[in-house]
Amino acid sequence: MKLVMAIIKPFKLDEVRDALTGLGIEGLTVSEVKGFGRQKGQTEIYRGAEYAVNFLPKIKIEVAVTDEILEQVVETIQKSANTGQIGDGKIFVVDLQTAVRIRTGDTGADAL
Amino acid sequence: MKKIWLYTLFCLTAGVSTVAVAASASAEVSAETAFIFNTLSFLMHGFLVMWMAAGFCMLEAGLVRSKNTTIQCSKNIGLYSIAGVMYWLVGYNLMYSGVDGGWIGSFSPWAASDPAVTADGFKADDGNVYAAGSDWFFQMVFVAAAGSIVSGTVAERVKIFSFFIFIVILTAIIYPIQGSWTWGGGWLSEMGFSDFAGSTIVHSVGGWAALAGALIIGARKGKYGNDGQVTPMPGANLPLATLGTFILWLGWFGFNGGSQLAMGSAADAVAISSIYINTNLSAAGGVIAAIVLNQILYKKLDLTMALNGALGGLVAVTAEPLAPSPGLAIFIGGIGGIIVVLAVPLLDKLKIDDVVGAIPVHLLCGIWGTIAVVLSNSDASLATQLIGIVSIGLFTVLTSAIVWFVIKLTIGLRPTEEEELAGLDKSECGMEAYPEFN
Numbered sequence: 007m008k009l010v011m012a013i014i015k016p017f018k019l020d021e022v023r024d025a026l027t028g029l030g031i032e033g034l035t036v037s038e039v040k041g042f043g044r045q046k047g048q049t050e051i052y053r054g055a056e057y058a059v060n061f062l063p064k065i066k067i068e069v070a071v072t073d074e075i076l077e078q079v080v081e082t083i084q085k086s087a088n089t090g091q092i093g094d095g096k097i098f099v100v101d102l103q104t105a106v107r108i109r110t111g112d113t114g115a116d117a118l
Numbered sequence: 119m120k121k122i123w124l125y126t127l128f129c130l131t132a133g134v135s136t137v138a139v140a141a142s143a144s145a146e147v148s149a150e151t152a153f154i155f156n157t158l159s160f161l162m163h164g165f166l167v168m169w170m171a172a173g174f175c176m177l178e179a180g181l182v183r184s185k186n187t188t189i190q191c192s193k194n195i196g197l198y199s200i201a202g203v204m205y206w207l208v209g210y211n212l213m214y215s216g217v218d219g220g221w222i223g224s225f226s227p228w229a230a231s232d233p234a235v236t237a238d239g240f241k242a243d244d245g246n247v248y249a250a251g252s253d254w255f256f257q258m259v260f261v262a263a264a265g266s267i268v269s270g271t272v273a274e275r276v277k278i279f280s281f282f283i284f285i286v287i288l289t290a291i292i293y294p295i296q297g298s299w300t301w302g303g304g305w306l307s308e309m310g311f312s313d314f315a316g317s318t319i320v321h322s323v324g325g326w327a328a329l330a331g332a333l334i335i336g337a338r339k340g341k342y343g344n345d346g347q348v349t350p351m352p353g354a355n356l357p358l359a360t361l362g363t364f365i366l367w368l369g370w371f372g373f374n375g376g377s378q379l380a381m382g383s384a385a386d387a388v389a390i391s392s393i394y395i396n397t398n399l400s401a402a403g404g405v406i407a408a409i410v411l412n413q414i415l416y417k418k419l420d421l422t423m424a425l426n427g428a429l430g431g432l433v434a435v436t437a438e439p440l441a442p443s444p445g446l447a448i449f450i451g452g453i454g455g456i457i458v459v460l461a462v463p464l465l466d467k468l469k470i471d472d473v474v475g476a477i478p479v480h481l482l483c484g485i486w487g488t489i490a491v492v493l494s495n496s497d498a499s500l501a502t503q504l505i506g507i508v509s510i511g512l513f514t515v516l517t518s519a520i521v522w523f524v525i526k527l528t529i530g531l532r533p534t535e536e537e538e539l540a541g542l543d544k545s546e547c548g549m550e551a552y553p554e555f556n
Contacts, residue, residue, distance in 0.1 A: 052350035053466075054420075054459070055349075
Protein backbone atom coordinates (compact mmCIF):
# COMPACT_ATOMS: atom_id res chain seq x y z
CA MET A 7 0.00 0.00 0.00
CA LYS A 8 1.07 3.52 -0.64
CA LEU A 9 -0.07 6.95 0.63
CA VAL A 10 -0.33 9.50 -2.13
CA MET A 11 -0.11 13.13 -1.01
CA ALA A 12 -0.70 15.83 -3.57
CA ILE A 13 -0.44 19.59 -3.19
CA ILE A 14 -2.68 21.18 -5.79
CA LYS A 15 -4.28 24.47 -6.75
CA PRO A 16 -7.47 24.96 -4.72
CA PHE A 17 -9.75 25.46 -7.72
CA LYS A 18 -8.61 22.10 -9.18
CA LEU A 19 -9.97 20.08 -6.25
CA ASP A 20 -13.31 19.12 -7.79
CA GLU A 21 -11.70 17.98 -11.04
CA VAL A 22 -9.18 15.84 -9.18
CA ARG A 23 -11.88 14.34 -6.99
CA ASP A 24 -14.05 13.46 -9.99
CA ALA A 25 -11.13 11.90 -11.83
CA LEU A 26 -10.14 9.81 -8.79
CA THR A 27 -13.65 8.57 -8.05
CA GLY A 28 -13.76 7.56 -11.70
CA LEU A 29 -10.91 5.17 -10.88
CA GLY A 30 -12.89 3.63 -8.05
CA ILE A 31 -11.09 5.42 -5.22
CA GLU A 32 -13.35 5.20 -2.17
CA GLY A 33 -11.85 7.74 0.18
CA LEU A 34 -9.91 10.96 0.16
CA THR A 35 -8.75 13.46 2.79
CA VAL A 36 -8.46 17.15 2.00
CA SER A 37 -6.74 19.94 3.96
CA GLU A 38 -6.32 23.64 3.31
CA VAL A 39 -2.61 24.36 3.51
CA LYS A 40 -0.17 27.15 2.72
CA GLY A 41 3.28 26.93 1.25
CA PHE A 42 5.83 28.12 -1.27
CA GLY A 43 7.73 26.59 -4.12
CA ARG A 44 10.36 27.73 -6.57
CA GLN A 45 8.71 31.16 -7.03
CA LYS A 46 8.91 31.73 -3.26
CA GLY A 47 5.44 33.28 -3.05
CA GLN A 48 4.16 36.41 -4.77
CA THR A 49 4.24 40.17 -4.32
CA GLU A 50 1.08 42.21 -3.95
CA ILE A 51 0.38 45.92 -3.62
CA TYR A 52 -1.58 47.50 -0.75
CA ARG A 53 -2.04 51.25 -0.77
CA GLY A 54 0.92 51.83 -3.01
CA ALA A 55 3.40 49.64 -1.15
CA GLU A 56 4.56 46.23 -2.38
CA TYR A 57 4.64 43.35 0.00
CA ALA A 58 5.54 39.71 -0.27
CA VAL A 59 2.99 36.98 0.25
CA ASN A 60 5.42 34.29 1.39
CA PHE A 61 2.94 31.45 1.60
CA LEU A 62 0.26 30.81 -0.99
CA PRO A 63 -2.92 28.90 -0.22
CA LYS A 64 -3.02 25.36 -1.61
CA ILE A 65 -5.03 22.19 -1.11
CA LYS A 66 -3.42 18.98 0.12
CA ILE A 67 -5.16 15.73 -0.74
CA GLU A 68 -4.20 12.42 0.80
CA VAL A 69 -5.34 9.11 -0.60
CA ALA A 70 -4.29 5.59 0.42
CA VAL A 71 -4.11 3.13 -2.48
CA THR A 72 -3.03 -0.44 -3.26
CA ASP A 73 0.18 -0.95 -5.18
CA GLU A 74 -1.77 -2.16 -8.23
CA ILE A 75 -3.50 1.13 -8.94
CA LEU A 76 -0.76 3.43 -7.65
CA GLU A 77 0.61 4.37 -11.04
CA GLN A 78 -2.86 5.07 -12.40
CA VAL A 79 -3.75 7.28 -9.41
CA VAL A 80 -0.57 9.33 -9.67
CA GLU A 81 -1.07 9.78 -13.39
CA THR A 82 -4.72 10.77 -12.91
CA ILE A 83 -3.85 13.41 -10.32
CA GLN A 84 -1.01 14.72 -12.45
CA LYS A 85 -3.34 15.12 -15.43
CA SER A 86 -6.43 16.46 -13.68
CA ALA A 87 -4.56 18.99 -11.51
CA ASN A 88 -2.48 20.27 -14.41
CA THR A 89 -2.94 23.79 -15.75
CA GLY A 90 0.49 24.11 -17.35
CA GLN A 91 1.15 27.25 -15.25
CA ILE A 92 3.63 27.68 -12.42
CA GLY A 93 2.33 26.69 -9.00
CA ASP A 94 0.48 23.53 -10.08
CA GLY A 95 1.91 21.67 -7.10
CA LYS A 96 3.59 18.33 -6.32
CA ILE A 97 2.72 14.71 -5.72
CA PHE A 98 4.49 12.67 -3.04
CA VAL A 99 4.22 8.90 -2.61
CA VAL A 100 5.21 7.18 0.63
CA ASP A 101 5.02 3.59 1.84
CA LEU A 102 2.02 2.83 3.97
CA GLN A 103 2.65 0.27 6.66
CA THR A 104 -0.90 -0.55 7.57
CA ALA A 105 -4.47 0.69 7.51
CA VAL A 106 -7.35 -0.07 9.89
CA ARG A 107 -11.06 0.58 9.39
CA ILE A 108 -12.16 1.78 12.79
CA ARG A 109 -15.75 0.49 12.65
CA THR A 110 -14.98 -3.14 11.73
CA GLY A 111 -11.33 -3.60 12.58
CA ASP A 112 -10.52 -4.63 8.98
CA THR A 113 -6.85 -4.19 8.14
CA GLY A 114 -4.67 -3.86 5.06
CA ALA A 115 -6.18 -3.46 1.62
CA ASP A 116 -9.60 -4.44 2.99
CA ALA A 117 -9.60 -1.23 5.01
CA LEU A 118 -9.12 1.07 2.01
CA MET B 119 -38.88 68.15 -21.91
CA LYS B 120 -38.89 67.53 -18.20
CA LYS B 121 -37.80 71.12 -17.63
CA ILE B 122 -40.69 72.51 -19.64
CA TRP B 123 -43.10 70.35 -17.70
CA LEU B 124 -41.64 71.51 -14.40
CA TYR B 125 -41.79 75.12 -15.52
CA THR B 126 -45.45 74.76 -16.45
CA LEU B 127 -46.17 73.22 -13.10
CA PHE B 128 -44.29 76.03 -11.38
CA CYS B 129 -46.31 78.68 -13.23
CA LEU B 130 -49.56 76.95 -12.39
CA THR B 131 -48.64 76.62 -8.72
CA ALA B 132 -47.44 80.19 -8.58
CA GLY B 133 -50.68 81.30 -10.22
CA VAL B 134 -52.77 79.44 -7.69
CA SER B 135 -50.89 80.88 -4.73
CA THR B 136 -51.08 84.36 -6.21
CA VAL B 137 -54.83 83.99 -6.24
CA ALA B 138 -54.92 82.49 -2.78
CA VAL B 139 -52.49 84.79 -0.98
CA ALA B 140 -52.50 87.68 -3.40
CA ALA B 141 -48.81 88.28 -2.79
CA SER B 142 -45.46 87.26 -4.26
CA ALA B 143 -44.97 83.53 -3.82
CA SER B 144 -41.62 83.10 -2.08
CA ALA B 145 -41.39 85.94 0.42
CA GLU B 146 -44.57 85.22 2.28
CA VAL B 147 -43.46 82.47 4.65
CA SER B 148 -44.37 83.48 8.18
CA ALA B 149 -41.50 84.03 10.58
CA GLU B 150 -42.61 81.10 12.68
CA THR B 151 -42.78 78.78 9.66
CA ALA B 152 -39.26 79.80 8.66
CA PHE B 153 -38.18 79.24 12.29
CA ILE B 154 -39.58 75.72 12.17
CA PHE B 155 -37.95 74.84 8.85
CA ASN B 156 -34.59 76.31 9.86
CA THR B 157 -34.74 74.26 13.05
CA LEU B 158 -35.76 71.16 11.13
CA SER B 159 -32.75 71.63 8.85
CA PHE B 160 -30.34 71.78 11.79
CA LEU B 161 -31.86 68.73 13.44
CA MET B 162 -32.23 66.62 10.31
CA HIS B 163 -28.79 67.48 8.96
CA GLY B 164 -27.40 67.14 12.48
CA PHE B 165 -28.43 63.53 12.85
CA LEU B 166 -27.03 62.79 9.41
CA VAL B 167 -23.69 64.15 10.66
CA MET B 168 -24.08 62.17 13.89
CA TRP B 169 -24.34 59.06 11.71
CA MET B 170 -20.91 59.89 10.28
CA ALA B 171 -19.56 58.73 13.64
CA ALA B 172 -20.77 55.27 12.62
CA GLY B 173 -19.17 55.72 9.22
CA PHE B 174 -15.78 56.59 10.70
CA CYS B 175 -16.10 53.67 13.11
CA MET B 176 -16.84 51.13 10.37
CA LEU B 177 -14.21 52.52 8.03
CA GLU B 178 -11.57 52.26 10.73
CA ALA B 179 -12.78 48.87 11.97
CA GLY B 180 -12.38 47.59 8.43
CA LEU B 181 -8.91 49.03 7.82
CA VAL B 182 -7.24 47.84 11.03
CA ARG B 183 -6.13 44.25 11.57
CA SER B 184 -8.65 42.05 13.33
CA LYS B 185 -6.62 42.03 16.58
CA ASN B 186 -7.23 45.80 16.93
CA THR B 187 -10.91 45.96 16.07
CA THR B 188 -12.51 46.09 19.52
CA ILE B 189 -10.28 48.95 20.64
CA GLN B 190 -10.97 50.87 17.43
CA CYS B 191 -14.73 50.60 17.92
CA SER B 192 -14.33 51.51 21.61
CA LYS B 193 -12.31 54.60 20.69
CA ASN B 194 -15.01 55.72 18.29
CA ILE B 195 -18.01 55.42 20.56
CA GLY B 196 -15.96 56.87 23.42
CA LEU B 197 -14.75 59.87 21.48
CA TYR B 198 -18.20 60.67 20.12
CA SER B 199 -19.54 60.78 23.68
CA ILE B 200 -16.61 62.77 25.07
CA ALA B 201 -16.96 65.30 22.26
CA GLY B 202 -20.64 65.82 23.03
CA VAL B 203 -20.07 66.35 26.74
CA MET B 204 -17.05 68.62 26.32
CA TYR B 205 -18.81 70.69 23.69
CA TRP B 206 -21.66 71.28 26.10
CA LEU B 207 -19.37 71.92 29.06
CA VAL B 208 -17.11 74.48 27.42
CA GLY B 209 -16.71 74.01 23.67
CA TYR B 210 -19.76 75.74 22.28
CA ASN B 211 -19.46 78.96 24.24
CA LEU B 212 -15.71 79.04 23.65
CA MET B 213 -16.51 78.97 19.94
CA TYR B 214 -19.63 81.11 19.67
CA SER B 215 -20.17 83.23 22.76
CA GLY B 216 -18.68 86.74 22.84
CA VAL B 217 -15.91 86.24 20.27
CA ASP B 218 -16.60 89.67 18.67
CA GLY B 219 -13.81 89.71 16.13
CA GLY B 220 -11.29 88.27 18.60
CA TRP B 221 -9.72 84.86 18.88
CA ILE B 222 -11.58 83.16 21.73
CA GLY B 223 -15.06 82.97 23.24
CA SER B 224 -16.04 82.49 26.85
CA PHE B 225 -15.33 79.63 29.24
CA SER B 226 -18.82 78.57 30.33
CA PRO B 227 -21.24 75.70 29.80
CA TRP B 228 -23.81 76.07 27.07
CA ALA B 229 -27.39 76.75 28.20
CA ALA B 230 -30.43 76.81 25.96
CA SER B 231 -31.98 80.21 25.65
CA ASP B 232 -34.82 80.58 23.23
CA PRO B 233 -36.26 84.09 23.46
CA ALA B 234 -38.29 83.25 20.36
CA VAL B 235 -40.72 81.18 22.36
CA THR B 236 -42.37 83.03 25.24
CA ALA B 237 -45.46 82.41 27.37
CA ASP B 238 -47.38 84.33 24.76
CA GLY B 239 -46.22 82.02 22.01
CA PHE B 240 -43.82 82.75 19.16
CA LYS B 241 -42.18 86.15 19.12
CA ALA B 242 -41.00 87.20 15.68
CA ASP B 243 -37.62 88.89 15.87
CA ASP B 244 -34.64 89.18 13.55
CA GLY B 245 -32.47 87.22 15.94
CA ASN B 246 -34.94 84.37 16.38
CA VAL B 247 -34.54 82.30 13.27
CA TYR B 248 -34.04 78.81 14.68
CA ALA B 249 -34.17 76.95 18.00
CA ALA B 250 -30.92 77.50 19.92
CA GLY B 251 -30.75 73.82 20.79
CA SER B 252 -30.88 72.75 17.16
CA ASP B 253 -27.86 74.92 16.44
CA TRP B 254 -25.97 73.49 19.42
CA PHE B 255 -26.80 69.95 18.26
CA PHE B 256 -25.60 70.64 14.72
CA GLN B 257 -22.32 72.19 15.87
CA MET B 258 -21.71 69.42 18.41
CA VAL B 259 -21.73 66.63 15.81
CA PHE B 260 -19.09 68.54 13.82
CA VAL B 261 -16.57 68.51 16.63
CA ALA B 262 -17.07 64.76 16.95
CA ALA B 263 -16.11 64.39 13.28
CA ALA B 264 -12.80 66.15 13.93
CA GLY B 265 -12.08 63.70 16.75
CA SER B 266 -12.89 60.67 14.59
CA ILE B 267 -10.25 61.73 12.07
CA VAL B 268 -7.52 61.50 14.71
CA SER B 269 -8.66 58.07 15.80
CA GLY B 270 -8.07 56.54 12.36
CA THR B 271 -4.51 57.78 11.92
CA VAL B 272 -3.19 56.69 15.31
CA ALA B 273 -4.92 53.29 15.22
CA GLU B 274 -3.34 50.04 16.45
CA ARG B 275 -0.66 51.59 18.69
CA VAL B 276 -2.06 54.02 21.26
CA LYS B 277 -3.45 53.27 24.71
CA ILE B 278 -7.14 53.99 24.84
CA PHE B 279 -7.20 56.35 27.83
CA SER B 280 -4.22 58.32 26.51
CA PHE B 281 -6.23 58.79 23.33
CA PHE B 282 -9.35 59.82 25.27
CA ILE B 283 -7.39 62.47 27.17
CA PHE B 284 -6.26 63.95 23.88
CA ILE B 285 -9.87 63.97 22.64
CA VAL B 286 -10.97 65.85 25.77
CA ILE B 287 -8.53 68.68 25.04
CA LEU B 288 -9.18 68.63 21.29
CA THR B 289 -12.96 68.89 21.57
CA ALA B 290 -13.10 71.19 24.60
CA ILE B 291 -10.29 73.63 23.77
CA ILE B 292 -8.37 73.25 20.51
CA TYR B 293 -11.25 72.83 18.05
CA PRO B 294 -13.51 75.49 19.60
CA ILE B 295 -10.80 78.16 19.80
CA GLN B 296 -9.79 77.90 16.16
CA GLY B 297 -13.45 77.52 15.18
CA SER B 298 -14.27 80.81 16.90
CA TRP B 299 -11.86 82.64 14.57
CA THR B 300 -14.15 82.04 11.59
CA TRP B 301 -17.53 80.58 12.50
CA GLY B 302 -17.73 82.35 15.86
CA GLY B 303 -17.26 85.74 14.20
CA GLY B 304 -13.59 86.09 15.14
CA TRP B 305 -10.61 87.70 13.42
CA LEU B 306 -10.46 85.34 10.43
CA SER B 307 -14.09 85.94 9.54
CA GLU B 308 -13.47 89.68 9.69
CA MET B 309 -10.60 89.19 7.23
CA GLY B 310 -12.97 87.37 4.88
CA PHE B 311 -11.66 83.80 5.28
CA SER B 312 -14.22 81.49 3.69
CA ASP B 313 -14.77 77.88 4.78
CA PHE B 314 -18.41 76.98 4.22
CA ALA B 315 -18.69 73.65 6.04
CA GLY B 316 -15.19 73.10 7.35
CA SER B 317 -12.57 71.76 4.92
CA THR B 318 -10.06 73.55 7.12
CA ILE B 319 -11.96 74.15 10.34
CA VAL B 320 -13.10 70.54 10.81
CA HIS B 321 -11.17 68.28 8.44
CA SER B 322 -7.73 69.86 8.33
CA VAL B 323 -7.90 70.46 12.07
CA GLY B 324 -8.55 66.76 12.61
CA GLY B 325 -5.77 66.03 10.11
CA TRP B 326 -3.24 68.34 11.78
CA ALA B 327 -4.01 66.86 15.21
CA ALA B 328 -3.62 63.39 13.68
CA LEU B 329 -0.31 64.32 12.06
CA ALA B 330 1.07 65.62 15.35
CA GLY B 331 -0.09 62.39 16.98
CA ALA B 332 1.43 60.14 14.30
CA LEU B 333 4.80 61.92 14.65
CA ILE B 334 4.91 61.82 18.44
CA ILE B 335 3.47 58.32 18.89
CA GLY B 336 5.56 56.84 16.10
CA ALA B 337 4.79 54.09 13.62
CA ARG B 338 3.40 50.64 14.35
CA LYS B 339 6.09 48.07 15.19
CA GLY B 340 7.39 46.50 12.03
CA LYS B 341 5.78 48.95 9.64
CA TYR B 342 9.03 50.54 8.43
CA GLY B 343 12.34 48.75 8.00
CA ASN B 344 15.74 50.42 8.46
CA ASP B 345 16.47 50.25 4.74
CA GLY B 346 13.38 52.27 3.77
CA GLN B 347 11.33 49.14 3.32
CA VAL B 348 7.58 49.45 3.97
CA THR B 349 5.59 46.52 5.29
CA PRO B 350 1.89 46.98 4.53
CA MET B 351 -0.52 45.73 7.16
CA PRO B 352 -3.70 45.13 5.17
CA GLY B 353 -7.06 45.87 6.78
CA ALA B 354 -9.08 42.95 8.04
CA ASN B 355 -12.50 43.71 6.60
CA LEU B 356 -12.92 45.67 3.39
CA PRO B 357 -16.72 45.27 3.17
CA LEU B 358 -16.92 47.03 6.55
CA ALA B 359 -14.61 49.78 5.30
CA THR B 360 -16.80 50.19 2.22
CA LEU B 361 -19.96 50.40 4.33
CA GLY B 362 -18.25 53.02 6.49
CA THR B 363 -17.39 55.08 3.44
CA PHE B 364 -20.96 54.95 2.14
CA ILE B 365 -22.24 56.01 5.58
CA LEU B 366 -19.82 58.95 5.58
CA TRP B 367 -20.92 59.88 2.06
CA LEU B 368 -24.57 59.91 3.20
CA GLY B 369 -23.70 61.86 6.33
CA TRP B 370 -21.91 64.46 4.24
CA PHE B 371 -25.22 65.67 2.80
CA GLY B 372 -25.98 66.73 6.36
CA PHE B 373 -22.50 68.12 6.88
CA ASN B 374 -22.55 70.37 3.82
CA GLY B 375 -26.29 70.78 3.31
CA GLY B 376 -26.93 71.77 6.91
CA SER B 377 -24.14 74.33 6.73
CA GLN B 378 -26.46 76.48 4.65
CA LEU B 379 -27.73 77.20 8.21
CA ALA B 380 -31.26 77.90 6.98
CA MET B 381 -34.13 76.23 5.16
CA GLY B 382 -36.84 78.82 5.71
CA SER B 383 -37.09 80.15 2.17
CA ALA B 384 -37.23 78.83 -1.37
CA ALA B 385 -33.78 80.31 -1.97
CA ASP B 386 -32.37 78.25 0.91
CA ALA B 387 -34.08 75.11 -0.35
CA VAL B 388 -32.55 75.66 -3.79
CA ALA B 389 -29.14 76.25 -2.23
CA ILE B 390 -29.32 73.05 -0.17
CA SER B 391 -30.26 71.09 -3.27
CA SER B 392 -27.27 72.50 -5.17
CA ILE B 393 -25.04 71.62 -2.23
CA TYR B 394 -26.25 67.99 -2.28
CA ILE B 395 -25.57 67.75 -6.00
CA ASN B 396 -22.07 69.22 -5.75
CA THR B 397 -21.25 67.12 -2.71
CA ASN B 398 -22.25 63.95 -4.50
CA LEU B 399 -20.47 64.85 -7.74
CA SER B 400 -17.27 65.77 -5.95
CA ALA B 401 -17.19 62.43 -4.13
CA ALA B 402 -17.85 60.63 -7.42
CA GLY B 403 -15.04 62.60 -9.07
CA GLY B 404 -12.73 61.60 -6.22
CA VAL B 405 -13.50 57.90 -6.62
CA ILE B 406 -13.11 57.88 -10.39
CA ALA B 407 -9.84 59.84 -10.31
CA ALA B 408 -8.44 57.56 -7.60
CA ILE B 409 -9.43 54.40 -9.46
CA VAL B 410 -7.97 55.55 -12.77
CA LEU B 411 -4.72 56.86 -11.28
CA ASN B 412 -4.22 53.74 -9.19
CA GLN B 413 -4.77 51.57 -12.25
CA ILE B 414 -2.21 53.58 -14.21
CA LEU B 415 0.39 53.53 -11.42
CA TYR B 416 -0.01 50.00 -10.08
CA LYS B 417 -2.03 48.12 -12.74
CA LYS B 418 -4.56 47.22 -10.05
CA LEU B 419 -7.71 48.70 -8.57
CA ASP B 420 -7.00 49.22 -4.87
CA LEU B 421 -10.40 49.39 -3.13
CA THR B 422 -9.00 51.21 -0.12
CA MET B 423 -7.74 53.97 -2.43
CA ALA B 424 -11.18 54.22 -4.08
CA LEU B 425 -12.74 54.61 -0.62
CA ASN B 426 -10.18 57.26 0.35
CA GLY B 427 -10.82 58.93 -3.01
CA ALA B 428 -14.51 59.33 -2.19
CA LEU B 429 -13.65 60.92 1.14
CA GLY B 430 -10.95 63.11 -0.43
CA GLY B 431 -13.52 64.44 -2.89
CA LEU B 432 -16.01 65.05 -0.09
CA VAL B 433 -13.49 66.92 2.06
CA ALA B 434 -12.31 69.01 -0.90
CA VAL B 435 -15.78 70.30 -1.79
CA THR B 436 -16.69 71.04 1.83
CA ALA B 437 -15.11 74.51 1.89
CA GLU B 438 -17.39 75.67 -0.93
CA PRO B 439 -20.14 73.21 -1.85
CA LEU B 440 -22.64 75.84 -3.02
CA ALA B 441 -20.99 78.08 -5.61
CA PRO B 442 -19.25 75.60 -7.98
CA SER B 443 -20.90 74.41 -11.16
CA PRO B 444 -21.40 70.63 -11.32
CA GLY B 445 -18.37 70.33 -13.62
CA LEU B 446 -16.19 72.29 -11.22
CA ALA B 447 -17.39 70.14 -8.31
CA ILE B 448 -16.26 67.00 -10.18
CA PHE B 449 -12.91 68.65 -10.85
CA ILE B 450 -12.42 69.69 -7.21
CA GLY B 451 -13.25 66.16 -6.07
CA GLY B 452 -11.09 64.59 -8.79
CA ILE B 453 -8.04 66.53 -7.63
CA GLY B 454 -8.87 65.30 -4.12
CA GLY B 455 -8.78 61.70 -5.38
CA ILE B 456 -5.43 62.28 -7.06
CA ILE B 457 -3.98 63.88 -3.91
CA VAL B 458 -4.96 60.78 -1.94
CA VAL B 459 -3.39 58.26 -4.32
CA LEU B 460 -0.12 60.21 -4.48
CA ALA B 461 0.09 61.18 -0.80
CA VAL B 462 -0.52 57.76 0.77
CA PRO B 463 2.80 56.24 -0.44
CA LEU B 464 4.54 59.60 0.13
CA LEU B 465 3.64 59.47 3.84
CA ASP B 466 5.08 55.95 3.96
CA LYS B 467 8.34 57.31 2.47
CA LEU B 468 8.41 59.86 5.30
CA LYS B 469 7.69 57.03 7.77
CA ILE B 470 4.50 58.70 8.96
CA ASP B 471 2.22 55.80 9.78
CA ASP B 472 -1.37 56.75 8.95
CA VAL B 473 -3.43 53.56 9.22
CA VAL B 474 -6.55 54.68 7.36
CA GLY B 475 -5.18 57.50 5.21
CA ALA B 476 -6.77 60.28 7.26
CA ILE B 477 -3.90 62.73 6.70
CA PRO B 478 -4.12 62.68 2.88
CA VAL B 479 -7.92 62.67 2.99
CA HIS B 480 -8.68 65.22 5.67
CA LEU B 481 -5.57 67.37 5.96
CA LEU B 482 -4.30 67.58 2.38
CA CYS B 483 -7.67 67.51 0.61
CA GLY B 484 -8.93 69.99 3.22
CA ILE B 485 -6.14 72.39 2.29
CA TRP B 486 -6.85 71.87 -1.41
CA GLY B 487 -10.57 72.46 -0.90
CA THR B 488 -9.96 75.65 1.06
CA ILE B 489 -7.75 76.99 -1.73
CA ALA B 490 -10.28 75.87 -4.37
CA VAL B 491 -12.88 78.20 -2.86
CA VAL B 492 -11.39 81.00 -4.96
CA LEU B 493 -12.30 79.09 -8.15
CA SER B 494 -16.00 79.74 -7.67
CA ASN B 495 -16.45 82.27 -4.86
CA SER B 496 -15.47 85.74 -6.02
CA ASP B 497 -15.66 87.10 -2.45
CA ALA B 498 -12.76 84.90 -1.35
CA SER B 499 -9.13 85.87 -1.91
CA LEU B 500 -6.26 83.43 -2.20
CA ALA B 501 -4.15 85.36 0.29
CA THR B 502 -6.86 85.27 2.95
CA GLN B 503 -7.52 81.59 2.33
CA LEU B 504 -3.81 80.87 2.81
CA ILE B 505 -3.69 82.94 6.00
CA GLY B 506 -6.59 80.89 7.34
CA ILE B 507 -5.00 77.56 6.37
CA VAL B 508 -1.61 78.47 7.87
CA SER B 509 -2.82 80.12 11.08
CA ILE B 510 -5.28 77.33 11.89
CA GLY B 511 -2.66 74.74 10.93
CA LEU B 512 0.05 76.24 13.11
CA PHE B 513 -2.26 76.66 16.08
CA THR B 514 -3.60 73.11 15.83
CA VAL B 515 -0.24 71.41 15.28
CA LEU B 516 1.41 73.29 18.13
CA THR B 517 -1.35 72.80 20.68
CA SER B 518 -1.89 69.16 19.65
CA ALA B 519 1.81 68.42 19.81
CA ILE B 520 2.00 69.88 23.32
CA VAL B 521 -0.92 67.73 24.47
CA TRP B 522 0.39 64.52 22.86
CA PHE B 523 3.81 65.23 24.36
CA VAL B 524 2.52 65.86 27.86
CA ILE B 525 0.53 62.61 27.73
CA LYS B 526 3.63 60.80 26.51
CA LEU B 527 5.69 62.11 29.44
CA THR B 528 3.04 61.38 32.07
CA ILE B 529 0.87 58.30 31.55
CA GLY B 530 2.50 57.29 28.26
CA LEU B 531 1.02 56.80 24.81
CA ARG B 532 2.01 53.31 23.73
CA PRO B 533 1.37 49.86 25.07
CA THR B 534 4.38 47.54 25.43
CA GLU B 535 5.83 45.99 22.30
CA GLU B 536 4.51 42.61 23.34
CA GLU B 537 0.98 43.98 23.84
CA GLU B 538 1.10 45.71 20.49
CA LEU B 539 2.13 42.52 18.69
CA ALA B 540 -0.62 40.54 20.41
CA GLY B 541 -3.14 43.22 19.48
CA LEU B 542 -4.61 45.96 21.63
CA ASP B 543 -7.99 44.23 21.82
CA LYS B 544 -6.58 41.92 24.48
CA SER B 545 -4.42 44.32 26.49
CA GLU B 546 -6.72 47.37 26.41
CA CYS B 547 -10.21 45.87 26.18
CA GLY B 548 -9.75 42.28 27.32
CA MET B 549 -11.90 40.97 24.52
CA GLU B 550 -11.58 40.08 20.89
CA ALA B 551 -13.81 41.34 18.10
CA TYR B 552 -14.12 37.90 16.50
CA PRO B 553 -13.51 35.37 19.32
CA GLU B 554 -14.78 32.36 17.40
CA PHE B 555 -12.79 33.10 14.27
CA ASN B 556 -9.26 31.78 13.94
